[in-house]
Amino acid sequence: MARTKDPAIRELLIERAAHMLRAREPITLRSVVAETGVSTMAVYTYFGGMDGLWRAMRQEGFTRLAARLATVGETADPVRDLAALGAAYVGNAGAHPDLYRIMFDAGFDLEDPAAADESLHHLVRAVERARAAGRFRADVVATDLATQTWIAGHGLASLVTGGPLPAEAFGYGIPLLTALFTSAGDSAERCRRSVEAGWF
Amino acid sequence: MARTKDPAIRELLIERAAHMLRAREPITLRSVVAETGVSTMAVYTYFGGMDGLWRAMRQEGFTRLAARLATVGETADPVRDLAALGAAYVGNAGAHPDLYRIMFDAGFDLEDPAAADESLHHLVRAVERARAAGRFRADVVATDLATQTWIAGHGLASLVTGGPLPAEAFGYGIPLLTALFTSAGDSAERCRRSVEAGWF
DNA sequence: GCACTTAACATAGCATCGCTATGCTATGTT
DNA sequence: AACATAGCATAGCGATGCTATGTTAAGTGC
Incomplete structure (x- = not known):
């Protein structure tokens, strides 16, 4: 059909967001994807938005x-x-x-x-x-x-x-x-x- | 010296913000002052910013x-x-x-x-x-x-x-x-x- | 009672926020 | 080999908190 999602990216974003949460850094759409090589759209592809990212972190x-x-x-x-x-x-x-x-x-x-x-x-x-x-x-x-x-x-x-x-x-x-x-x-x-x- | 703060405005803003919190409405700088007649600057005059408003609500x-x-x-x-x-x-x-x-x-x-x-x-x-x-x-x-x-x-x-x-x-x-x-x-x-x- | 001072006020604008529309690219299917 | 489609990057939108700036009005001193 088409390109498939890379689970490693999903894990990377959760990991990074959790690390920023621990470091008391503000967790924003752009700050999460910064220096990861992926674009802001990745958050929407893998989590449907910032709410989804927070949900994933809660699940974690x-x-x-x-x-x-x-x-x-x-x-x-x-x-x-x-x-x-x-x-x-x-x-x-x-x-x-x-x-x-x-x-x-x-x-x-x-x-x-x-x-x-x-x-x-x-x-x-x-x-x-x-x-x-x-x-x-x-x-x-x-x-x-x-x-x-x-x-x-x-x-x-x-x-x-x-x-x-x-x-x-x-x-x-x-x-x-x-x-x-x-x-x-x-x-x-x-x-x-x-x-x-x-x-x- | 100069104009003095009106305690009624401070109380009005806290009251309104608390009401919006109860109604599950998003509490933003502009939405709080909307329909109150006061401008956004009032939040900074009385609370120093949105953080101060939240602090005041906690105190309440x-x-x-x-x-x-x-x-x-x-x-x-x-x-x-x-x-x-x-x-x-x-x-x-x-x-x-x-x-x-x-x-x-x-x-x-x-x-x-x-x-x-x-x-x-x-x-x-x-x-x-x-x-x-x-x-x-x-x-x-x-x-x-x-x-x-x-x-x-x-x-x-x-x-x-x-x-x-x-x-x-x-x-x-x-x-x-x-x-x-x-x-x-x-x-x-x-x-x-x-x-x-x-x-x- | 008038002039001066100063803090409250309204407006406009800034950087940044989450999110979406739009092409482009790359991968799996036929 | 040609197509279909999901992932991706870019650009831009409305809205956010906040600040700079000019204006207004209340309190103070003579």
Whole structure:
């Protein structure tokens, strides 16, 4: 038919835009393509416009988050795993603060919403394992507790990456998760040890 | 000396910009001053530019939050008051979602940072009262628990106003705060009643 | 009460923004 | 070999935030 798109260019533009975001440089149509050899039209060919580029960067953020959550293995202590997932979540936000910030900026929708849900499912499964292991009460609704864990993790990540709280505030994750999991039925002392073992 | 600024114009522009923000209309230099009779220069006279206008709107958000928190009185049950402060916080975010979103957008600093801290002090004082009343353990650090309450409240407010969670998710505030305050030493059943009494 | 000073004001214009229309080029198909 | 078509580069459009410039009007000193 005709010429085919070069995936390398798409990757190059996302990479460059993400780098400029990290360097706090203004991300404009012309500044992104500058010194890349490609013209401004490439942004429209590959992303349909600047909105599409931002969408792709958000997707990139969720992809990295999913990759990091995937590195958290399953041990014999599901509560530790749950805390480790929370630590991985805020750790990812701390490692890529600019990427994390745009992930939750409203106005754009994701290319692949399922990828975002997938991340929450990691938490849900860990809660279910903890409940099955007798650490949580039988009446604990897995999605509810997982969502509450997410809320705490996001509040922490958002306030630290946003500036109001210093990086040391990441430590609040331990008492927050301990309170949450203890409230779900885990014994206080055992919960504290598990959370501390999983956190960072 | 010369002509003096008219505070009414400043208020008019903030009001109009906030209204346009609520209506999801693009807030531009020219669109803000349109149909107001004033010229584009007014934005520079009163705010020094568009950044200043956004700063003023953020300040307006913190002012409204402070006003709402101030309506929460002190009762004989400090844990109820603490929950009521949390409810007022997320309630304010739900009432003014667009204003809340820009409050925590990085890049700008507040005109009056002390006003933001003042809000957190409401929580700190409530924690101190609860500790003094014997509801919390003596070793509870008031600023730590207040910050954790803020983290939970902000996570909830942020995820709901941002879109990922529906408005019904505001209900997660009850188990979140109950877990937090129970972990601080309050008895489970009594804590649950206090939080439910103070929430919304 | 008049003249002077000075800050607020309106207008016009600048560089740059995202985006689109228009040919040209190169690649895959027949 | 000839065609069809998608990617590409260029130029230009309306709109953006901002600034330079001249004018106007309010406050001050005599």
